[in-house]
Amino acid sequence: MSGPACAGEITVLPRPLRRxxxxxxxxxxxxDEAGWRAAGAGIVRALGDDERAQILLPADAPVRALAEGxxxxxxxxxxxxxxxxxGRVDLVAPASPEQVALLRQARATATATWLARDLTNTPASTKNPEWFAxxxxxxxxxRPGLTATVLAGAELERFGGLLAVGGGSVSPPRFVELSWTPAGPARHVVLVGKGITFDTGGISIKPRDGMKLMKKDMGGAAAVVAATLAAAELSLPVRITTLVPLAENAISGSAFRPGDVITHYDGSTTENTNSDAEGRLVLADALGYAADRLRPDLVLDLATLTGANAVALGKRTAALYTPDDELARALAEAGAAAGERMWRLPLADDYLENLRSDIADRISTPPGPGSVMAALFLRDFFGDTPWAHLDMSAPSWAxxxxxxxxxGATGWGARTLIRYLSALDGGQ
Known part of the structure; x- marks a missing residue:
């Protein structure tokens, strides 16, 4: 009898009266890693809630992928x-220091992914900006090496985008800075995650079907926080500063309006043309803050930013934007190894004219390809720092x-960031 070939497919052989x-x-x-990861998930789903199993492995099995699955x-x-x-699953394989290290990485990755999923799955009735902070x-x-600070109220005076987006809610906005500072770090990486704890669309209100899953609009924030905690658990030799702008985009008499001009942290201005394109406004403040206060070697932002991402690439693939070919390659390789696909899309200067405003430095929702236009909007705020933007709305939910x-929530991005940050060294 031949066994199953498809990744994750399970065949059950009963053995009555035997053990x-x-x-x-x-x-x-x-x-490959994806196949072994799927096999691990298939096995655990085939077990009862309190059942115990042993998985017998050859010496060359990719233990990390199986354990993650x-x-x-x-x-x-x-x-x-x-x-x-x-229940309990025991992996039985020839022991080696390398296998133990791989299992440690798998556990840190799984813990981070579970955390990102939990944060994203939490209902918005609980998950307001204060709760998340x-x-x-x-x-x-x-946790040694980790610090977290929260800005609120008058401390957010310069964060015009965040204040505008959060101004219509009874739950005021917050800005979180989470830092991992190891001894002698090779590089300083800033991670930025969109943290809209619920998105009604504001005055540009969403239809019901488009609103019902908007508790997931902080999936980017969940991923970057979880990855930072994993970096600390693994003692990665990379300094990480994680920035999370948190707001609820609600509807009220104090909500921001189409036509309003917003002044961002860096002093530049945006004419709001659609209050349902709020993510880029809060990210702009965070990116301006990073450029002004932190001066990192690299900036990566993750955001459930556009539905256009799903139209272009489907449900399992994020859009990647960066002008840096080497960074694009490294992120795509990390995503492929982690099981989180991405596809690089162009930052086409042909569309820059569409960003022009008569009364501000730019408009928030220019005509053109939606995901590309959002990336071009954000590019203004990175300055000269190497950067990448991941538009991951579609793959953030299954x-x-x-x-x-x-x-439910997939925790998309946490796995990729852990793989990428683990591979960084002073020479990259």
């Missing part, structure tokens, strides 16, 4: 009515179980 009572054959597809596939939202699983502060507490993904 073990059944044997699972798991397909690994082509045998087991953890990813076993995820349940922490506040779900179904209790957490209490409090979570980051609590997570950073008592409609059903899909290989190592579980239904």
């Amino acid at each position: 073990p009572a059944r044997v699972l054959l798991a397909g690994v597809g082509a045998g 087991v953890w990813f596939g076993g995820y349940r939202y922490r506040d779900a009515p179904t209790p957490p699983r209490s 409090d979570q980051v502060v609590a997570l950073a507490a008592d 409609e059903d179980h899909d290989l190592e993904l579980t239904k």
